[in-house]
Amino acid sequence: MKIQQFKKLGNQNWVSLHKYENSLNNPLILVLGNRYQLEKTSLLSEIRELLPNGEIVCGTTAGEIIGERVYNDSVAITAVEFEKSKFIIESENILTHNMDALTLGAKLIDKLPQKDLKHVFVISEGSFVNGSALIAGLESKYKNVTFTGGLCGDDARFEKTLVGYNENPKEGEIVIIGFYGDSLDISYGQYGGWTPFGPERIITKSNNNILYELDNQPALDLYKKYLGDKASELPKSALLYPLSVKSPNRKEAIVRTILSIEEENNAMILAGDVPEGSVVQLMMANIDNIVEGASQAAITGMSNRSAKPELAILVSCIGRKLVMDQRVEEEIEEIIESIGQQAVISGFYSYGELAPFKTGNSCELHNQTMTLTLFSE
Structure with missing residues (x-):
């Protein structure tokens, strides 16, 4: 070589x-x-x-x-x-x-x-x-x-x-x-090395890589609530708080980041699939x-x-x-x-x-x- x-x-x-x-x-x-x-x-x-x-x-x-x-x-x-x-x-x-x-x-x-x-x-x-x-x-x-x-x-x-x-x-x-x-x-x-925090929630509505609802509530609204002042900086601010996704068809949790948001549908577009029934939890960084x-x-x-x-x-x-x-x-x-x-x-x-x-x-x-x-x- x-x-x-x-x-x-x-x-x-x-x-x-x-x-x-x-x-x-x-x-x-x-x-x-x-x-x-x-x-x-x-x-x-x-x-x-x-x-x-x-x-x-x-x-x-x-x-x-x-x-x-x-x-x-x-x-x-x-x-x-x-x-x-x-x-x-x-x-x-x-x-x-x-x-x-x-x-x-x-x-x-x-x-x-x-x-x-x-x-x-x-x-x-x-x-x-x-x-x-x-x-x-x-x-x-x-x-x-x-x-x-x-x-x-x-x-x-x-x-x-x-x-x-x-x-x-x-x-x-x-x-x-x-x-x-x-x-x-x-x-x-x-x-990875990221640390989960906060409550676990169930994905109740999604379509491939589009996340609509968590615990039957609009996913984007919930996410913005966690972000607080940083919500105005989406999707960039989402890079600091990714999602841990535990799905029934995987042995290990997958980390998902938001690529973009759809305000009109209260939805988040992620880089990969987020199946309905998966358990989601926010993650944060320890350097x-x-x-x-x-x-x-x-x-x-x-x-x-x-x-x-x-x-x-x-x-x-x-x-x-x-x-x-x-x-x-x-x-x-x-x-x-x-x-x-x-x-x-x-x-x-x-x-x-x-x-x-x-x-x-x-x-x-x-x-x-x-x-x-x-x-x-």
Whole structure:
């Protein structure tokens, strides 16, 4: 595995951070950056000057992770040449098809050949897609394949997210990267660290990822009551108080964040499904617990590995970033301490994180969670 990394802060010049001295052969080029930076039409040509060949996957973020640092208003490039294995990239746009996320996910995964497929990394639009339905569609065909990834971000603006494959990124795009080969050692981990508080309530009315009623009362009214003065800052303020959702079909609680609100329906649109009958409880942050959560995610990722990771792709939540503020890099430092200095670090802060629980291979949509995918050949 050969890796090159570059970063660009604002309007400054590109800086090489982790550079393999020779040119890479058909690398996977992962480009993660602030939405305003990725909207610049000159970006692709700038990348081609740095990396003349390879497959470019772009995604907007709520913060860029490269090395031990977290940046804003930047673009971070990680280019990876797999020497003993291969990858295949496919994409679809949910806005150009008359289908929901479940159907699109199934259509997308059907494009990847099954033979020797080991893992799929997902980079999805994040402002309106139902992440739970997308995962269900992706998992509908290949039951023994694992999935990780994230929903792209747009800082705390929640205006739009952009994804692109070998073209300027655009709204509605979903990209999957299939990894092939017995030589690949891929592992993953996830953990939150948020603390539940207040009374438990039952979801009495919902539709997929839209929450209408808790205990037969309008959900948005109840939520605003808890937020108090912060209610006027919705949906941004919701990142500080996510929901713990315990549903009958899951062994572990899922954390859900509100993406947007519908005042006219007194409803909240969440990043993933919130089934009726689930038990909901508000959650709040303790920074030390959140940092410890990142450490636990790394420990999980390292638990079944046969070799030290060469590459780590981290996907963490914008809510964690807002809460930790100036301490945000502590969770990156905890991960590096667990996985080792030899691993090249890349990643982003997202609107939703994709990874299986520790106890199984089935992927879940998480919010307010640190996830990591570790690679070696």
